[in-house]
Every structure is written in structure tokens, then in C-alpha cells.
Amino acid sequence: MAATAPSTRARVHSIFRHSEMGRGGRRWRVLHLTVLAAGLLAIAISSIDGLPIWTDDVLTAIVVLVAVVFFGEYLVRLWAAPESNRFAGLSDGMARLRWALSINGLIGLLAVFPVLAITFSSIHAGNEWAPIFCVFWILKLSVHAPAMTTLARVIANERATLASVVIIFVMVLVTAAALAHMLERELQPKVFGNIPESLWWAVVTLTTTGYGDVVPKTVGGRMVGSLVMVSGIVVLALLTGILATGFSEEERRREYLRVWDQVTRVPMFAELGTVTLSEIVSKLRVRHYPPRIVVVRRDEPGDSMFFISEGEVEVRLPRGSVALRQGGFFGEMALLDRLPRSATVVTTQPTTLLVLYASDFYEVAANIPSLVEAVEREARRRRAENQGAPAKVETP
Numbered sequence: 001m002a003a004t005a006p007s008t009r010a011r012v013h014s015i016f017r018h019s020e021m022g023r024g025g026r027r028w029r030v031l032h033l034t035v036l037a038a039g040l041l042a043i044a045i046s047s048i049d050g051l052p053i054w055t056d057d058v059l060t061a062i063v064v065l066v067a068v069v070f071f072g073e074y075l076v077r078l079w080a081a082p083e084s085n086r087f088a089g090l091s092d093g094m095a096r097l098r099w100a101l102s103i104n105g106l107i108g109l110l111a112v113f114p115v116l117a118i119t120f121s122s123i124h125a126g127n128e129w130a131p132i133f134c135v136f137w138i139l140k141l142s143v144h145a146p147a148m149t150t151l152a153r154v155i156a157n158e159r160a161t162l163a164s165v166v167i168i169f170v171m172v173l174v175t176a177a178a179l180a181h182m183l184e185r186e187l188q189p190k191v192f193g194n195i196p197e198s199l200w201w202a203v204v205t206l207t208t209t210g211y212g213d214v215v216p217k218t219v220g221g222r223m224v225g226s227l228v229m230v231s232g233i234v235v236l237a238l239l240t241g242i243l244a245t246g247f248s249e250e251e252r253r254r255e256y257l258r259v260w261d262q263v264t265r266v267p268m269f270a271e272l273g274t275v276t277l278s279e280i281v282s283k284l285r286v287r288h289y290p291p292r293i294v295v296v297r298r299d300e301p302g303d304s305m306f307f308i309s310e311g312e313v314e315v316r317l318p319r320g321s322v323a324l325r326q327g328g329f330f331g332e333m334a335l336l337d338r339l340p341r342s343a344t345v346v347t348t349q350p351t352t353l354l355v356l357y358a359s360d361f362y363e364v365a366a367n368i369p370s371l372v373e374a375v376e377r378e379a380r381r382r383r384a385e386n387q388g389a390p391a392k393v394e395t396p
Contacts, residue, residue: 012076013083023350026290032073036140039066043134063133070111070140077108103142110136150254154246165238169206172235176228177202183220206232259284262309262354266327269307269371280368283360287353295345295353302334302341304357305375311351316344323348332375335361 015024042062045051078096081087087095099105113136155162177198184192191214192198201214205228216222259281263269269277286309289295295306295313307329315322315330324330334341335358356364365372 009080010083013080016077016080023291032140035066035069036137038062039137040134042066043131047131066137067112067133070108070137074108074112078105081105107139107142111140150250151247154243154250157250158242158246161242162239165235165242168238169235172228172231173199173202173206176206176224176231179224180216180221183218183224184216187217188214202228205229206235208232208236255286256281259286259354262286262352265309266307266329266354280364280371283356283364285355285357287355289347289351289353291347291349291351293347295347296331296341296343298341298344300341302331302339302358304355305329305331305335305361306345307354307356309352309354311353312348313351314346314348316346317342329375336376 011024015028017025039062042059046056046059046063078100081099082090082092082095084095084099087098090098100109113133174195177195180201181192181195181198184198185194190197191201201216204211204214205225208229210229216225260277263277263281263284269280284307289311298317308324308326310326312323312325313328313330315324330343330345331341333339361372
């Protein structure tokens, strides 16, 4: 049974996904970033004094145009929201409401604010309130930073540990402010006269910023300052280590799921059992290629083989060429025979490849012989075809 063609709404929704590697998705990202840069630049230039009068009109027109584009984007995203997997099973209205109340939806709504401000008030590009547009618009960069979601998940996962470090930070901060107030209030009553004022010095010192506007003068105050600076380094190191470790683990889990999703699309892997499949997933790497990109070149050392998860490639040899589509693979000859590449491979459309490097290939050969046997069978079949039919080509 033929697969149902995606609806217009589904195609539009796929274009807005940051992971979309098709031509439409790439063009939209370029357009979106260009419009965003134009709006931010217009606001920045409008804050300069002494510009010609006509400049304000031009900059206002640019700001309006950028705001209208973002308004149109918001409406289209709202219309296409039911296509998101997150809202599967919900009605169209409920899905749109959930999206509108999400972080991305609220950021999109804030970006539309300039349209209302310019339409219903006297705010223009040179107005003293116009720079607030920069704050609203710069948030849209988060759409192009999928790792922001990962970071939020890391903070949620490590919240207990982070809370402990924050408590230590507050304890050191308040203790340092209280001691500094006790030791320095007689010599410097203006800056250490009370604990709230001492907190400024404690924050600057604990974060190792050290502006130098407030400095202890007593021996005891300087000793406290030294301990606070060392404590600041320790606390910041703890925070950095916790976040870095959590981010690394979360990214590794995301990569595992991403590879698993791509692996299941290759028939050769889909036939393997779940346990065997889980072993090979950790060895594969996902690579996305746009059209007309050379993946491997003839006569290069063969250090990896490739499985086609999505898209299509063209294998080129002087004798001819052949197209390989989803489920195919190439590069196995170079690994099995330990010879240089025998062909140049070029993508003909947006393509997702699973890369298996030589060291991992030989490890898989020892642990998963069934997979290597299948690769060898295909290699023998291709060799036989090449010997019997010269027009055929052998993958590199």
C-alpha cells in the first residue's frame, strides 16, 4: 500500500523544525536569521544620536517589516502546531493552545509585540522604548539552539545537587558579609555600615569579579576576603563540574536515541534483535549531508563504511555510476579488503548516513558476526555482478 503524502500543514510544520535538513528548512533558517539580524541592527542604529531625519523613517520601516514577518511566522506556527508529536491525540484547538502557552509560543508572541506597539502607539525605531524590541527578538535565537532544551533538562535532573551548591554559596555569602560588617564598619561606615551594603562586596569577591571599588582595610577583613575568594573558586568549580557532567550525560542519551531512530530505518539493522541492535547503536554516528556533497573520494584511505538511513547517494566510477537509496550501504570494500576507496560517492538529495569507523567495524565483526556476514554476502554479490557485467559498478 502506497504511503499517504504528507499534508500541507505537515510539510509546513517540518520546515519549522530545527532538525529539518531539507531545502525548505535550510532556506527558512537563513531567512529567519537574516530578518532577525536586520531588526536588531535597525534598533541598534536608531539609538545613535545625530543621524539624518530620513534615517528614522527607514529604520522604522525595517522594524515594522521585521515585526510583520514575525507576526506571520507566529500565525503559521500556531496553525501548524497540531502536527507536533508532542500534541498527538489532542484536538487542533487544544494543541494550538498548548503550543501558545509553551516557551516557544510565548517567545513568538513577545516578538509580535512591536507590531502592536507601532500600530497603536507612537513608538517608532528611534523611541526610547524601542530597544525593548531587541530583548523580545533576541529570545528568538533560542529556536535555533535545540541544546537549550537539553540544558533545561540537565538543570532539572541535577536540581538536588545544584541546590546544595547554591545553599553553600548563600551560606558563604551571608557569612562573609556579616564578618566584613563586623570588622570594617568602623573604618569604612559608608560601604560596610550594614550587612546589606556589605553584601555587595561579598558578591563581587565570591564571584571573583573584584571590581576594586570596595576593599577591606583591616587585617581581619583582608583575611576574610582571601577566604571568600578561594571559596568562590571552589563553588564555581563545583557548579561548572555538575553542569558539564550532566550536560555530557544528557547529550549522550540524546545521541543514543537519535542513532537508534536512524538505525531502525535500515532494513539490515531492523532484522537484528533488540539486544544486538543496542550493541551496534553505540558504535554508529549520525551524519547529515545536503545535496551535491562528496562523502568519500576515490583513492582515499578507507577508514569507515556508511549505511543510508534517509536520502540517496550516487556512486561514481569512470565506468559508470549507480544510485543507492535508503537501506543501502557503501564503503564496505575498503574495510574488508583494506584497500583505498574505489569510487567517489556524492549525495543527490538531503541524506542521513550512519557511519561505522574501521576500529568499530572490526569490534562489531567479533561481537556481531551475523551483521558482518550480511555485509560480506552483499560484497561478494557485488563482486560477482561486476565480474559478470562490466557495466555494473562496485561500491567503494
